[in-house]
Amino acid sequence: MNIKDLEYFHQLVLEKNFSKVATYFNVSQPTITLAIKRLEEEFQTPLFERDRSHKKLHVTLAGQQLEQHVSLILNELTLAKKEVLRTKEEKLLFGLPPIIGNYFFPTIVTHLISSGLIAQFHTTEAGSDALLKLLLDGSIDFCLLGSLEPLTQRALNAETFASTEFKIIVSKKHPLAQKKAVHFAELKNEQFIVHNEGFIHDKALRLLARHNHFTPDIIYQTNYVHVLKSMVQSNTGIACLSEIALSPNDDLAVLDLLDEDRPKFLLSIVMRSNQVLTPTKEKLLQILRESVYQNK
Structure with missing residues (x-):
């Protein structure tokens, strides 16, 4: 067994087409066929089944199990190369x-x-x-x-x-600015400014909304906290931010969340x-x- 055979196998699981895999690696199709044959002999079981009537290739149960390990092996090898080079x-x-x-x-x-x-x-x-x-x-x-x-x-x-708390921030002109704390359910009809997907603040907002059985009305998404704060300050919408994102110099009203199941940051x-x-x-x-x- 060699690493190249595992790479061919992994790509064939993804592509399910010998010709495409051969093109991907810039080798002949028999090269891929022989690699799969070697692996099937090594593990003493078919890894793929050809459905000739529909011209399709199916991964067997054994092939699916092998792929679980091969994907981890290849990922570890990629990591190893990066980390060894980085030691220099x-x-x-x-x-x-x-x-x-x-x-x-x-x-x-x-x-x-x-x-x-x-x-x-x-x-x-x-x-x-x-x-x-x-x-x-x-x-x-x-x-x-x-x-x-x-x-x-x-x-x-x-x-x-x-571990810090999430807060609700609103403009000092917003009616909610008169409150010190709210339940998230009270915000059902508000318009939200949020961070883009991939940010934990976005996840926290959606989790709170799901717990309270509504879909938040998101009017703008941004990567930049200063943009978010500026839009809230101008009363364009409200937002959910962790305590560490807030400063005493922010010209905003900050409300505690009263929900017992509120997430922590x-x-x-x-x-x-x-x-x-x-x-x-x-x-x-x-x-x-x-x-x-x-x-x-």
């Missing part, structure tokens, strides 16, 4: 959601400068869902992530360091569980811990 480069690839970054990044940068690591530090900004995918595929090595539940995947080491330092830390990465992890606990 000593780049520090870091993911940061914008809202969390606004709160913690200045302190992190101060520590990075004083430790001499700033030149090796490369950041990627995106929503927590997008960063989690980048972390799992090896494109980044560390993240500060927000989540609604603890991150318990076996592939991750997640250290939750804070969990903040975690996250890395892959199988990642071997170089001394430089150990130093970054120490800086992250010092920075986030200093800012709590």
Whole structure:
């Protein structure tokens, strides 16, 4: 068995067409056929069935089971290549959601400068869902992530360091500005400004709406918290934000949520569980811990 055979097999499961797989790898069709034959001999079972009457290829139950393992093997090999090469480069690839970054990044940068690591530090900004995918595929090595539940995947080491509340923000001109707190059900007829999909704030809003049996009226979505706040301030709509996104300087009315089942915004330092830390990465992890606990 060799890795190329597994790559051909994996692509054939996706394409279900020998010619397309051969074209994808720029090899002859017999090359793919022989690779599958070798695997079937190795596992002593058919992995594909040809439906000649309909000119279709079906993956057998054994083939489906093998694919579960092959996809993990190929993913681990891709990760291994990235991580081994990165031990030579000593780049520090870091993911940061914008809202969390606004709160913690200045302190992190101060520590990075004083430790001499700033030149090796490369950041990627995106929503927590997008960063989690980048972390799992090896494109980044560390993240500060927000989540609604603890991150318990076996592939991750997640250290939750804070839990904050979600608040409802409205313009000071809005009738709700006279209140200190609301149940989310009271917001059924309001218009919402939200973060784009992939941001935990969007998930929290939709979860609250689902618990209260209505679909929120979303009039605008944005990646930028300052845009969201500005639109709320102008009374265009209302929004749901975590406490760390709010500042005493915001010209907004901030309302507590009274729902007993309201979600919490969990903040975690996250890395892959199988990642071997170089001394430089150990130093970054120490800086992250010092920075986030200093800012709590």
